[in-house]
Amino acid sequence: MADAEPLLVSEAGACATLTLNRPANGNSLSMGLVQALTGALAALAPREDIKVIVIRAAGSRIFSAGHDLNEFAGDPDPAFLAADFAGIAGLMQAIMAQPQIVVARVEGVATAAGLELVTACDLALAATTARFALPGVNIGFWCHTPQVAVSRTVGPKQAMELLVTGRLYPAEHALRIGLVNGLHPPDELDAALDALVATICAKASSVLRAGKASFRAQAALPVAAAYAEVQGRALANITHPDAREGVAAFLEKRDPNWLI
Missing domain, CATH: 1.10.12 (Lyase 2-enoyl-coa Hydratase; Chain  A, domain 2)
Structure with a gap:
């Protein structure tokens, strides 16, 4: 029943946590999860008592595999596809416009729109075991929407390398090109995140x-x-x-x- 609720919302002090809760599906960004995330952000936006929003994922294997390809299989309805892409674009822009500071906690693999989600956030901390990719080119599809946030986070050549190779890069590479702010061993990631959140929450x-x-x-x-x-x-x-x-x-x- 882990996927019963696609998004889990919790609060502790001035921090709200949004947990992607589709581990059996790689925490992929289904239309339902995108709508839930967008709605949660909208509900939190006017709350000045919440200073930080953490986006994390259930499980340690995959942060998010991006679009839910099950929704694309077969002969999908063009109207559905248009709504899906619009939903993803709207979510990323909502994160960027969110009044609170949004921090991604990345453990496991972040690919395609999952990596886009990381780069849309203001800050990102990752486990040393995390890995990152824009693999659309490997399955005949350019990562059109992910390139927007990624190319505004890293340099153009680094972004293009991710896009054209489709390779899965290690956490050290992600830190080196600026995809994330810091790396920590998996068993130290939460402590580092707590320290960062506490520092931010001490501000006005x-x-x-x-x-x-x-x-x-x-x-x-x-x-x-x-x-x-x-x-x-x-x-x-x-x-x-x-x-x-x-x-x-x-x-x-x-x-x-x-x-x-």
Whole structure:
């Protein structure tokens, strides 16, 4: 009954955890799981008490194998395929636009849209045993949607290498090209994740939310436009009560008391 609920949602303090719960199907991103993830993110978005969202997977063998190819088998309905691809694209953009910081916890294999999910997140920690691939080319299908997030996370040549070889790369390669932020032995991964989450949750919710929005907005702009964009955001930030409290706490050599 492990697949009875495709997504498990839990909370601990200022952190919410979304667990992909289709281990028997490689935690593949079926339309039902994509809809569940998108809905969970939408429900969490307005909650300023939640500062971090962790996306992880049930089981240790596969983080996510990407699209559920069972839904593509045979002679699928073109309307279904269009809805499926639109759903994946919407989910990835929702993660990028999510007000909270989204962290991927990767253990096992992350391939195709599963790797896309990792790169759509703001941060990613992986086990040293994790492996990564964009293997669509191996089965006659280019990883069209995964390339969007991946090519915006690593350099163009590194992204193209993943796309054209279809190889399964080790965790060390993923760290070297910037797919993940850090590697940890499997039995130390959760402790490292907890430490990262605790560090982020100690910050003001207002700053994290405004900061992520600022980062995403400027990253899509040319340099001059980016500076123009962030000036207004900086002015709004520096006059916020949390910023005034933070400056005062620094000058008074004490811990700040954030609104949230």
